Amino acid sequence: MTQHTPLWEVFVRARRGLSHTHVGSLHAPDAELALRNARDLYTRRQEGVSIWVVPAGAITASSPDEKDAFFDPAADKVYRHPTFYEVPDGVAHL
Amino acid sequence: MYGNDFSAPDGATDEAPGGLLGEVEAAEAELRAAAARGRRGGPAPDEDLAAYFAEVVDAEQKIEPRDWMPDAYRRTLIRQIAQHAHSEIIGMQPEGNWISRAPSLKRKAILLAKVQDEAGHGLYLYAAAETLGISRDELVQLLLDGRQKYSSIFNYPTLSWADVGAIGWLVDGAAIVNQVPLCRCSYGPYARAMIRVCKEESFHQRQGYEILHTLAHGTPAQQAMAQDAVDRWWYPSLAMFGPPDGDSTHSAQSMAWKIKRFSNDDLRQRFVDMCVQQAEILGLRIPDADLRWNDERQAYDYTQPDYDELMQVISGNGPCNRERMAHRRAAHADGTWVREAAAAYAAKRAGQKETVAA
Numbered sequence: 001m002t003q004h005t006p007l008w009e010v011f012v013r014a015r016r017g018l019s020h021t022h023v024g025s026l027h028a029p030d031a032e033l034a035l036r037n038a039r040d041l042y043t044r045r046q047e048g049v050s051i052w053v054v055p056a057g058a059i060t061a062s063s064p065d066e067k068d069a070f071f072d073p074a075a076d077k078v079y080r081h082p083t084f085y086e087v088p089d090g091v092a093h094l
Numbered sequence: 095m096y097g098n099d100f101s102a103p104d105g106a107t108d109e110a111p112g113g114l115l116g117e118v119e120a121a122e123a124e125l126r127a128a129a130a131r132g133r134r135g136g137p138a139p140d141e142d143l144a145a146y147f148a149e150v151v152d153a154e155q156k157i158e159p160r161d162w163m164p165d166a167y168r169r170t171l172i173r174q175i176a177q178h179a180h181s182e183i184i185g186m187q188p189e190g191n192w193i194s195r196a197p198s199l200k201r202k203a204i205l206l207a208k209v210q211d212e213a214g215h216g217l218y219l220y221a222a223a224e225t226l227g228i229s230r231d232e233l234v235q236l237l238l239d240g241r242q243k244y245s246s247i248f249n250y251p252t253l254s255w256a257d258v259g260a261i262g263w264l265v266d267g268a269a270i271v272n273q274v275p276l277c278r279c280s281y282g283p284y285a286r287a288m289i290r291v292c293k294e295e296s297f298h299q300r301q302g303y304e305i306l307h308t309l310a311h312g313t314p315a316q317q318a319m320a321q322d323a324v325d326r327w328w329y330p331s332l333a334m335f336g337p338p339d340g341d342s343t344h345s346a347q348s349m350a351w352k353i354k355r356f357s358n359d360d361l362r363q364r365f366v367d368m369c370v371q372q373a374e375i376l377g378l379r380i381p382d383a384d385l386r387w388n389d390e391r392q393a394y395d396y397t398q399p400d401y402d403e404l405m406q407v408i409s410g411n412g413p414c415n416r417e418r419m420a421h422r423r424a425a426h427a428d429g430t431w432v433r434e435a436a437a438a439y440a441a442k443r444a445g446q447k448e449t450v451a452a
Contacts, residue, residue, distance in 0.1 A: 004231065005433065007224070024287070025221045027230055029433075030440035041214055044207075045294075063160060 007056040008034040010041075012048035020052050028053075114274050118292040121277035125285060128154050137162070151352050156282035159225040167351055168226050170344065171281055173242070174353065175223040180237045180244035182216035184418050188252045189261060197255060204301050205258065211298065215291045222283040238423055246404055247334050249412030256309050256316075256323035262302010263372070264324070264331040270295050271365045272335065275355035284353075303372065310377045317377075324373070325381045333399040333407075335362040341401075366396045 005027040011020035023042045028034035034053040043051065062070055078084050087094055131153075137146035143162045150157060157163055186209050193209065196202035220230055236242040247265055252258065273295065276288040309320035336342055336358040348354035356364075366385075373380050388395045406412065 004229070005437070007230075024218060025224070026217060029436040030443060033436060033440075041217055044210070044214060061160065 005029055006034075008038070008053045009056050009059060010034075010038045011052040011054070012038075012042055013050040014048055016049060020050065023047075025056060031055075114270050115293070115296050117274050118277055118289060118296075121274070121285070122289050124154075124278060125156070125289070128156065131155075151280045154352075156285060157280055158282045166347070167353075170348060170351070170353065171284065172223055172226050172228050174348075175219055175226075175284055176228075176233050176236065176242050177244060179216045179219035179223060179233065180242060181248065182212050182219060183237070184244045184248045184422060186212045187418055187421055188248055188250070188414075189258055191252050192255060192258050195255070196258075201305070208262075208298050208301065211294050215294070218287040218290060219284075222281075222287040225283045234426070238419075238426060240410075240419065243408060245334060246407040246412060247330050248418060249407050249414045250327070250330050251414050253326075254319050254323060256306065256319040257327070259302045259305030259309060259320065260323035260327040262298050262300075263306055264302075264327045264369070265334070266295055266298040266302060267369065268331045268334045268365050270299060271361050271368070275361075276353075278352075278355060280352035303376070306376055306378065320376075321378055324378050328381050329399040332362055332365070332396075333401070333404040335359075335365070337401055337404070338398070363393055366394050370394055 006029065007025055007027055008031075009025050010023050012023045013020045026034065026037050026041055028037050031053060035051060038051050038053055042048065074080075137143055144164065147157070147161070147163055147167075150161070157167075189205060189212075190209050193202060193205050196205050220233055223233060224230060233242075237244070247268075252261070270292060273288055273292050277285055277292055279285045279288065306320050306324070309316040311317075339345065339357045339359045342358050345354060345357060349357075369380065370385070382397045385394055385396050387393075407415070410416075
């Protein structure tokens with residue numbers, strides 16, 4: 001190849017009411033072609049009703065190496081879950 | 095997630111998934127179950143990374159692109175996924191050869207869709223390989239330079255229309271037997287790509303079987319054509335599973351890493367056992383005089399393919415190696431102007447946007 005063709009991440013909404021889900025990636029020179037290529041590559045069997053393409057370089061990811069520290073603040077807050085609380089017998093609609 | 099939500103178009107429900115397609119679904123369910131089980135976060139700051147990696151793999155969890163992994167694991171995966179991608183791309187040629195000569199419009203439309211699928215499979219796999227830190231350009235160049243291989247099967251010629259049927263039934267059938275366990279590979283992006291590939295591959299095998307079934311129940315000339323195709327494709331299909339276990343160089347380590355789940359010989363046996371009954375229904379003969387049921391082993395005894403021939407084909411001396419590579423290089427070169435024009439157009443459009451913004 002004469003020049004590097006940008007990489008795009010592809011997200012497909014399978015059906016109305018569902019969220020877009022990452023399905024894979026592809027190369028394309030611009031967003032419009034990325035969208036067309038994504039249609040041809042990832043929805044050949046009606047797998048989607050909507051597609052997003054995002055330049056791969058535009059995605060900032062947390063690193064798995066930081067996983068513990070990064071997500072630590074949520075680990076000791078069990079009281080954020082309803083199951084943490086004791087409900088006295090006989091209480092309805094709670 | 096790849097491969098979820100294949101909404102069958104209006105009411106077209108398949109029969110209860112059993113056999114290989116059922117296994118693909120089982121692998122997909124397993125992948126989701128493993129994800130649901132979760133695991134503790136990344137390795138502790140002072141933890142041995144190799145031990146951590148082994149623990150994740152042993153727990154049937156997936157390794158993801160940004161996880162630490164041994165260099166050899168990365169190299170093995172890049173080689174295997176790239177080789178797999180190249181096979182899909184080169185694999186378009188033998189069948190593409192028959193698109194313009196398909197016997198009916200229906201068969202032509204089906205064959206076009208199938209060849210387009212092969213291109214798609216190549217692209218899913220290239221994308222999976224790229225998550226390991228190698229670029230598409232490098233992968234394409236490795237194929238064009240002959241520094242990475244593709245499956246030996248595509249170096250055999252397609253001499254008649256029945257060959258399209260035999261490829262679907264035997265070659266895609268063997269590929270599915272090989273690939274279904276890869277849906278459970280320890281590397282996440284590869285496993286997910288394989289689930290998608292395997293689901294699509296099942297249509298390929300069935301369309302091939304249907305072609306052969308039609309021919310085998312046609313005129314004597316059509317029957318002879320179908321039999322001739324099976325005669326020529328049987329042993330090369332058996333050879334697709336690679337050298338016998340004793341001579342397989344990469345197997346043991348790949349099994350330990352859970353990239354590979356079954357040995358070459360186990361998969362080959364499974365394929366033979368599947369094909370015997372399918373051949374009976376076709377009314378075609380598998381070209382092996384020593385093929386018989388072994389009650390003790392509960393499996394068929396069969397004649398091994400010619401592994402010297404396999405080695406010859408792998409090292410470039412098959413009937414069509416040069417033709418396939420020449421065609422791929424020419425196609426890549428012929429596409430240069432398209433890639434350049436698309437890039438120039440993208441640059442021009444980006445320039446216009448900047449001007450408007452300013």
